[in-house]
Amino acid sequence: MRSTLENIRVLYFATNCAEPYVQIITVNNSKRRQSVCSSEGSEVGESEDDLLPVLCDHSQLLDQRHLERLAAHVPARTQGYPWQLAYSTMVHGTSLKTLYRNMAGLDNPVLLVIRDMQNKVFGAFTTEPFKVSPSCYGTGETFIYSFSPDFKAYRWSGENSYFVRGHLESLQIGGGAGSFGLWLDADLYHGASYSCPTFRNLPLSTQQDFVVQHLEVWTLQN
Template structure:
């Protein structure tokens, strides 16, 4: 793909245990060698009520991705949300970027539904 999205992105995931969670980024999601994004990036979950995890200011590990892995948030080798390149598996750990809870109760999960929305 030669074009790059230029709009903010909303990532929505439902795992095979019917948990819903995701991430919002004002920066478009794209392949990168390093982390990118802004402090307006956040993680969220709906289990059972809406919880939003905003930037702590402790680091700038917002988004990073290539063909094998997409990571949102990080620190100390743990990622707030990560998705495998096959888009079938992922995981979530508490991370320094967002001081979040694990978004999925099992930590690692299988993806049932995945949507990415470009917001104009």
């Protein structure tokens, strides 16, 4: 089957997707949706750069190393598509309520990225935007991750379905047995990460109770 070629903007830290600083490269369209982790059906000489996301805004937290590891772990259906900054504490202030408001009306998977006061980077990928909900939401594609010190992704254990729960006063990701995989308060300032049955994870930060230095939420658009 003949594959098609497609021009894709690939400049990871452009401030706006429409600016002329975006580099245009031509890649095989069949590669765009392929997982970096997959060896089956991969083409010789394939570059991981072909699968890196296009960041439509500047990130204070994500560098090339972060992008390479995260791009390999998000679902294949989201790979190669633009990431749009939906919320940043440096841009929008520190308010969970504002975060929810910025998520309203969206219907895309999101990536939460946190850097704490110990300069540790960690977060979560969820299949639905964050919102206030009377019950848990999300799917088994949800995972939490940490770069502390090496990259580790904790996927769904199958033990429960406590993926995400949004309250006005807190955001909870993962749970069970009285603990949360990742928890943030209403000011997005204090957080906690404990081992939880949903992901059977280790704490994401070097301290189970941490203080947020900076936080970003990206929507993965398709």
